[in-house]
Amino acid sequence: MRPHTTTRPRALLAMGRHHRDALFPPEEIRRLAEYVDIDPDHVAEDLAHEPSLPEVELLITSWGCPVIDEDVLARAPALKAVVHAAGSVKHHVTEACWDRGISVSSAAAANAVPVAEYTVAAVLFANKRVLDIGALYREHRAPLDWSRRFPGFGNYRRTVGVVGASLVGRRVLELLRPYDLDLLLADPHVDAAQAAALGARHVELDELVGASDVVSLHAPALPETHHLLDARRLSLMPDGATLVNTARGSLVDTDALAAEAATGRLHAVIDVTEPEVLPPASPLYHLPNVLLTPHIAGSLGGELRRITESALAEVERYCSAEPFRYAVHHTALATSA
CATH class of the missing domain: 3.40.50.720 (NAD(P)-binding Rossmann-like Domain)
Known part of the structure; x- marks a missing residue:
């Protein structure tokens, strides 16, 4: 949960560009910009060389997000939370994130x-x-x-x-x-x-x-x-x-x-x-x-809008200093996807 402030947190979209385009078309980007300070035209596919990372407080991730390891965290001193606009966070949220106490949310329920x-x-x-x-x-x-x-x-x-x-x-x-x-x-x-x-x-x-x-x-x-x-x-x-x-x-x-x-x-x-x-x-x-079938049971096409809505709601909660509704708990990862 973010401490209550009047400033908008700096946020960054970190995912494959084609996933950004599918999940966050212009209207959703405009909604996102109401809550966070974000470059609407930028998506990070490589965090190791991301110039804005030192100021980023909130990462909004999805499929194709680079691994958030110790080296990335060393360059992200302001990072406090990750909102994942997809299911499992195991692919990119590492032990270093949990050790740092970063709050994590997932759209797995959506x-x-x-x-x-x-x-x-x-x-x-x-x-x-x-x-x-x-x-x-x-x-x-x-x-x-x-x-x-x-x-x-x-x-x-x-x-x-x-x-x-x-x-x-x-x-x-x-x-x-x-x-x-x-x-x-x-x-x-x-x-x-x-x-x-x-x-x-x-x-x-x-x-x-x-x-x-x-x-x-x-x-x-x-x-x-x-x-x-x-x-x-x-x-x-x-x-x-x-x-x-x-x-x-x-x-x-x-x-x-x-x-x-x-x-x-x-x-x-x-x-x-x-x-x-x-x-x-x-x-x-x-x-x-x-x-x-070729792994189509999960969210595709219009179903991605449900994931986007879930992620946007979590961003709004974070900016309002409210706890995540779909928080991911480290202890639960040992027995979950």
Whole structure:
């Protein structure tokens, strides 16, 4: 929180220029200039040689922001806060920032909204077998006996397992709650009562993957979550189940998923992969039971306006000496994205 003063703090946009153009078009830059002293035509893509850095009190960052390390901080004695107009701050906010006591805010909550919406659409389409039926209808161009081809298809009383009570995971549970679904949650940092408050039953991960018609991943990329869905856990999923991954590609053993999907036993909706982008020879591009999208679940196009609004509101709070609404806490980073 900034001490109350009558002067506008000096601010700097630090991000990729094309991200600045998408997030802060002229009208938003004008709004920003009402709160802070900022060069409206300048964006810093290299902080190591940024001449204005010694006077900057507030950094407004986004995708493509350079790392804010000890060397950068040594040249930024006035820096007190970072408002990140994107999700995770792990890529640029270093331990040196936390050691210095710099306040950090993130628009992760705003970015969680479209990811959760994409996920819910994937869940509902998966249980209804929309992609399969659409492909068959295109091929035959006539009605078929869908109930015979897909016995039990539909969303009524199907089981959806959410892995990770992250911002996105919680939003997914919230959006799925009105449907007639049985919701499971696996997260070692959540207990049964907390899961129940989110509308889900808390279970261990193996039980979740073994009982769910759709498994949706919302855990962070950490050493302990690397290949969380490996060959063994994928083999526990019921025949015909669907894996949805809008979190991090490293949560899934890509080779093991490709092997399972190649048999036709499992379906998958995959928005993030390891590596990203997959090599051209990957079978996941061609399998009819896999929907592969190029990391589009997060904020794109008009959805970026939600992130901009979140960041502008945080800048206004900072300038009014109010605490950030979406403050990032150092202690929470060990278990978050």
